[in-house]
Each structure stands twice: as C-alpha cells, then as structure tokens.
Amino acid sequence: MTNTVACLDAQVAPAWHETVQALRPGLSYLALYLGFNGDIAAAGATAANVWIYESEGIGRLWLAPADEDAPGLFVSFPSLKDPATKGKHTAEVVALCDARVFGPWLHLPVGERPEEYVALKAWIEQRMVAQFRRHFPALAPMLEFHEPSTPVTQRHFVRSPDGAMYGLEMSARRLGSDALDIRTPVPAKLPFEAIAELETAPPRPTGSLSGRDLPVDQNTAAGCNAATAAHRRTRTNVSRHLAVSLSKTCCSFSCDLREPQVLRRCRWSKVTRVPCQDAST
Numbered sequence: 357m358t359n360t361v362a363c364l365d366a367q368v369a370p371a372w373h374e375t376v377q378a379l380r381p382g383l384s385y386l387a388l389y390l391g392f393n394g395d396i397a398a399a400g401a402t403a404a405n406v407w408i409y410e411s412e413g414i415g416r417l418w419l420a421p422a423d424e425d426a427p428g429l430f431v432s433f434p435s436l437k438d439p440a441t442k443g444k445h446t447a448e449v450v451a452l453c454d455a456r457v458f459g460p461w462l463h464l465p466v467g468e469r470p471e472e473y474v475a476l477k478a479w480i481e482q483r484m485v486a487q488f489r490r491h492f493p494a495l496a497p498m499l500e501f502h503e504p505s506t507p508v509t510q511r512h513f514v515r516s517p518d519g520a521m522y523g524l525e526m527s528a529r530r531l532g533s534d535a536l537d538i539r540t541p542v543p544a545k546l547p548f549e550a551i552a553e554l555e556t557a558p559p560r561p562t563g564s565l566s567g568r569d570l571p572v573d574q575n576t577a578a579g580c581n582a583a584t585a586a587h588r589r590t591r592t593n594v595s596r597h598l599a600v601s602l603s604k605t606c607c608s609f610s611c612d613l614r615e616p617q618v619l620r621r622c623r624w625s626k627v628t629r630v631p632c633q634d635a636s637t
Contacts, residue, residue, distance in 0.1 A: 369541035382519035384455035391501030426451035
C-alpha cells in the first residue's frame, strides 16, 4: 500500500495521500531458512505449523536480539506440506521483532552493509540456529544449511516498509481508517467501459484498491479483499456471492501486538470496537 501510494501523483487527492502515508508499517520479523539432508518426517517433523514460546509472555517482540533468545518462534516445514515433494527438505523459522533495532541500516543503499550490521546478523543467525536445535534435537544432525534474513533483507528484496511482514499496522487506527476503502479518490488509469456495462449503478471513474492492506490483513484475507474489489467493479451475482463467502471466512478478529484493542471490520457492516482481554491473543 505504501509503495503504491508513493507511485501516485501527490497532487491528486492530497488529503488521502497524507492519511495513508501516516499509517505505520506492521510488525517486522527475523527469519531463518533451513535445509536438511535426511528424512525429517521420520525424526518427528510434520506439515503442521509450530508456535514455540519460551515463557508465558506470548505477546513479546524480540526487542534485544543481540542479548537474548527470541521470546517466540514460528516454525514451518514447507516441503512436508506437499506429499509429492521429492528431494531434500526445508524449514523456515520466524521471530517477530522491533524494526527499530535495525533502524540505522534500513535505508542504506543496496550493497552498503556496515560491519556492525553484518556482525549482528551473524550473531542472530547463531542464536536462532541454536534455539531451533534445542527445540528439535532429532533434526539437528540433519541440518546442513541455514541462511538468515532481517528487516533490512525484506526491505531490499520486497520493498516492504521497515521490513514489515504484512503491510500496514494491524491497529484500531488502521482498521478504522476510511482511506483504506475499495474505492479511492484517485482517478482510474485504465478504461473501465466494458466493466461499467455490468454495473447497475452509473460508472465511477475512480481507481480501486485490493490486497492485504484492506479491509483486513494477511495472505488469506488478500483473497477476500480482491474479491470485494472485483464485486465493487462488476456488480454481478457471482462476484457478490464470492465476496460475501470469502468475507465471512476472512473477516475475523485481529490484533496487533502493540494494540490493546481489537477492531472487526466488514464492508457490509459498521466498524465494531471490541475490548480485547489479552492483546497478545
């Protein structure tokens, strides 16, 4: 969303631009990509995703990766999710972190990585590998490859602001923002005459948004958002049923680890504020 807005003419709908650009990026993360040589399934690995917490503080971010182990890890074995997979197996280990730890290096030119950053990245890699080995001792002897990534890595390869995992912040402010609507005040750049013929209402020559930044986040929700955008354009019964079905599946309670309040938002209902008993849920 941030990258898209940055490519648009700031002189068109300036108030809308300012509102969207004021929204913070979502949570950042550190990742470790693993490669194995051996039958990891026989050693206990499964296709299920695994969440590991070192304490009851499941809402903690990794604030000091140079001084402590990750308070929580997400572990997944992608190669086991497809029964047809042949060859060596892989895994990914993810830990949510505060991007400010990498603030000094987030906006450096490509290829400019100071020794301090390289050393920190290597230290984090050692910590995450050791933490994985401790929780999966049967897999440790099979581990033959590991490669880390940081918020700096994510920003470089996918242009994710501050290395955010899922676009914009998942907060009451973001979910309550009217700027993140399917319809935008920015004029459309493509001819919609053919699509407009399918609409029951007069055509509106404005651009449409779809993706994981509206009205809810994450990958599954992106499908819901795309279907909603399609329905707003085509107004067909098929698109309506698809959008409604997906929205019922995807529009669920969400919560940012930094936001002690949950918002539930659907395009067919008003914004409902629900107090969250535990912000880490």
